[in-house]
Amino acid sequence: MNTVDTIAAPATAVGGAIAVIRISGPDALAVGNRVWHGKAPLCRENARMMCLGRCGGDQVLAVYMPGPRSYTGDDVVELHCHGGALAADQVLQCTLRGGCRMAEPGEFTFRAFVNGKLDLVRAEAVSEIISADSRMALNLAEKQLSGALSRVLATLRDNLAAVLAECESHLDFPDEELDWDTDLADRLAAPAGELAKLLAGARDGMVIRQGVRVVISGLPNAGKSSLLNRILGRERAIVTSIPGTTRDTLEETATLGGIPVRLTDTAGLRQSDDEVERIGIERSRREIASAEVELRVLDASTGDPGGFQPHDRAIAVWNKMDMAGDRILPELNCRTVHLSALTGENVDSLHRMFRELVWGREDWAEPDFAVSSRHAAELEQALQALPEAMSLLRDQRWDLAAIPLRSSLEALGRITGEYADPDILEKIFSRFCIGK
Numbered sequence: 290m291n292t293v294d295t296i297a298a299p300a301t302a303v304g305g306a307i308a309v310i311r312i313s314g315p316d317a318l319a320v321g322n323r324v325w326h327g328k329a330p331l332c333r334e335n336a337r338m339m340c341l342g343r344c345g346g347d348q349v350l351a352v353y354m355p356g357p358r359s360y361t362g363d364d365v366v367e368l369h370c371h372g373g374a375l376a377a378d379q380v381l382q383c384t385l386r387g388g389c390r391m392a393e394p395g396e397f398t399f400r401a402f403v404n405g406k407l408d409l410v411r412a413e414a415v416s417e418i419i420s421a422d423s424r425m426a427l428n429l430a431e432k433q434l435s436g437a438l439s440r441v442l443a444t445l446r447d448n449l450a451a452v453l454a455e456c457e458s459h460l461d462f463p464d465e466e467l468d469w470d471t472d473l474a475d476r477l478a479a480p481a482g483e484l485a486k487l488l489a490g491a492r493d494g495m496v497i498r499q500g501v502r503v504v505i506s507g508l509p510n511a512g513k514s515s516l517l518n519r520i521l522g523r524e525r526a527i528v529t530s531i532p533g534t535t536r537d538t539l540e541e542t543a544t545l546g547g548i549p550v551r552l553t554d555t556a557g558l559r560q561s562d563d564e565v566e567r568i569g570i571e572r573s574r575r576e577i578a579s580a581e582v583e584l585r586v587l588d589a590s591t592g593d594p595g596g597f598q599p600h601d602r603a604i605a606v607w608n609k610m611d612m613a614g615d616r617i618l619p620e621l622n623c624r625t626v627h628l629s630a631l632t633g634e635n636v637d638s639l640h641r642m643f644r645e646l647v648w649g650r651e652d653w654a655e656p657d658f659a660v661s662s663r664h665a666a667e668l669e670q671a672l673q674a675l676p677e678a679m680s681l682l683r684d685q686r687w688d689l690a691a692i693p694l695r696s697s698l699e700a701l702g703r704i705t706g707e708y709a710d711p712d713i714l715e716k717i718f719s720r721f722c723i724g725k
């Protein structure tokens with residue numbers, strides 16, 4: 290990806306009523322006017338106004354957004370044409386013949402980053418907004434795009450940079466009797482605490498971004514597939530009164546207690562002579578072993594816990610409570626809910642209990658920011674360097690103390706993109722979709 294070509298790509302997905310072809314770069318205006326013709330050419334006077342004209346034989350609305358006040362910071366022209374793969378492609382081909390190169394995935398946002406419109410953390414948020422599949426993931430991405438995390442990182446960087454600057458001035462004026470700050474090492478305590486706090490939020494970030502892998506397990510006929518359907522709000526899995534209905538594992542994404550989850554329904558656990566069912570049960574066991582949370586469905590109409598071994602990542606779900614009558618159910622040594630997947634009764638308590646299990650407490654509130662695993666790896670490095678810097682500062686080894694301080698600052702810089710190396714940038718932006 291370079292920043293001198295003029296690039297073009299569809300900015301909308303195929304299948305919409307309208308398609309937008311975006312052009313960005315030094316020749317955007319020239320290309321726009323080469324392929325689009327209206328009453329007047331696009332120019333400064335009609336900038337940011339929708340102008341009706343034609344492109345190839347089609348009616349097309351065009352808008353010119355001069356840099357630097359555009360998404361990319363370059364000159365941008367957008368052509369809004371009829372949706373549909375062919376109509377949009379015809380306009381795109383015109384722009385390519387008119388002098389554009391096809392944009393690579395994320396290249397518009399890459400330009401915005403290079404032009405200083407966004408730091409890397411905010412650029413990453415753009416892609417997270419597009420891929421968000423839960424309300425919580427969307428909220429987090431929107432806050433990150435608005436700069437919530439960037440501001441915290443900037444303050445941290447400023448504090449570390451101030452200590453480094455002072456450390457370096459000791460080197461520059463070693464013999465001067467200046468009014469030295471004697472507590473330079475102590476001034477690293479607050480940034481270290483802040484880094485540790487950010488790292489503590491990394492798990493929240495992973496849960497919100499990637500979701501939790503949840504397996505629904507239990508004896509045949511306990512109501513596992515009914516529970517899956519109830520959580521999804523649609524008849525996804527086959528439900529019958531015949532034990533052994535589900536044979537293969539079945540995975541769906543959903544939200545449970547507002548948390549994004551990948552839910553796997555499994556074949557009921559039992560001894561079976563049927564080869565297909567045996568393979569299915571083997572898959573069930575693998576899923577149970579690898580899931581982060583197990584929802585163990587138990588049939589309250591029989592009261593049989595079916596050899597379930599309670600553990601702290603499990604929720605025991607006594608299902609079919611509508612048929613339990615006044616049966617006394619055995620106490621299980623783990624989180625337990627009583628519900629009916631058939632009637633929906635008390636399913637909300639499963640949502641609540643799941644939230645509590647995942648967040649570790651009831652009063653958890655959505656964070657304003659939570660770092661991603663990429664950020665966390667860099668934060669670890671930034672934090673690890675500080676104890677050494679502190680001890681060298683206490684020994685007044687200014688030259689040596691500057692080294693871990695700089696490495697800590699560089700790690701922060703790799704998060705925001707100040708120091709990011711081209712390979713990392715390439716990797717991050719290639720995950721974007723075309724046209725973003």
Ligand SMILES: Nc1nc2c(ncn2[C@@H]2O[C@H](COP(=O)(O)OP(=O)(O)OP(=O)(O)O)[C@@H](O)[C@H]2O)c(=O)[nH]1
Pocket residue numbers: 507508509510511512513514515516527528529530531532533534535536555556557558608609610611612628629630631632
């Ligand atoms: N009364 C009542 N019946 C239920 C409830 N949940 C499930 N059932 C019934 O129990 C039977 C088995 O339900 P499934 O959801 O297929 O059970 P499963 O655990 O997926 O069974 P397998 O796939 O065979 O392992 C069906 O007839 C359901 O209608 C419930 O809460 N109350």
Ligand SMILES: [Mg+2]
Pocket residue numbers: 513514515526527528534535554555
């Ligand atoms: Mg089933």
